[in-house]
Amino acid sequence: MSGSPLNRRRLLGGAAVAVGALAVPALVRAQDSDAIIRNNASSFRMLDWNSYFDNTRKGAILVDITSRALHYWSEDQSIYRLYPTSVPLSDDLTRKGRTEVVQKVVNPSWRPTPSMKERNPEWPDVVEGGAPDNPLGTRALYLSWTYYRIHGTHDTRKIGRKSSNGCVGLYNEHIEELFEMAQVGTQVLLI
Known part of the structure; x- marks a missing residue:
């Protein structure tokens, strides 16, 4: 200068x-x-958990669809992580509100939902866990909402974009880190 x-x-x-x-x-x-x-620097920022949750019991995950970011706070608030995500392609595929992690799966199998299969009949009925083309990547946090997951992806081009059929996608290394910290019962809020 x-x-x-x-x-x-x-x-x-x-x-x-x-x-x-x-x-x-x-x-x-x-x-x-x-x-x-x-690229999205103004909205991709650290947030304070107490603006969104009453407590951090069992941890807290906030997914901001607009900024395409996932925030995680540990129960004792000693750990905070901020990850870039992929988000649903359109508003009709997006679900917002409160849910929780109900299951954690290593190398999950992927099955298209009935509506996905209707839109894409050529898709396979199942892609086994561990397959390099598995849309759920290496880990998945299943939410209490049917068909909704926070999961990894092998297609890193999807992160930071509207590219999913409803789920929240992370880089595989990020979901693996989050998977270790989150527990069944971790509260989740999608805004």
Whole structure:
């Protein structure tokens, strides 16, 4: 910046890099010294659990569909994680509200829902767990709502996008970390 006039773009770009580097690496990417591209940096931010939950008993998971982010707080609040997610393709596939984790499955098998099979009759009836093309990835947290999961994905292009048929997707390494921390009974809120 030496010899260059200070302008709004440089000031805001520098602030975005500083905030992005601290909060979430890789959301802010510099193309060259004059241009900054920000991907959802303003809404992908740390949140306080007590704005959404009465307590963190058994832990708490908040999924923000708009910012495509999943927040996790441990029961004793010593652990906080913020993960980028994939979210449902459309509002009619999106379910919002309160639920909880009812089951945890390593290498889950995937079965398309009846409505998915109707839209895509060529899809297989089942993809076994551990298969490289399994849409549920390596781990899944089953929610109390039928057919809804928080799960991994082998297709990393989906993260940060509207790309799911209703579930919340994470990078496999992120769901594996969350899987170890979350427990059956962890409260979940989708907003």
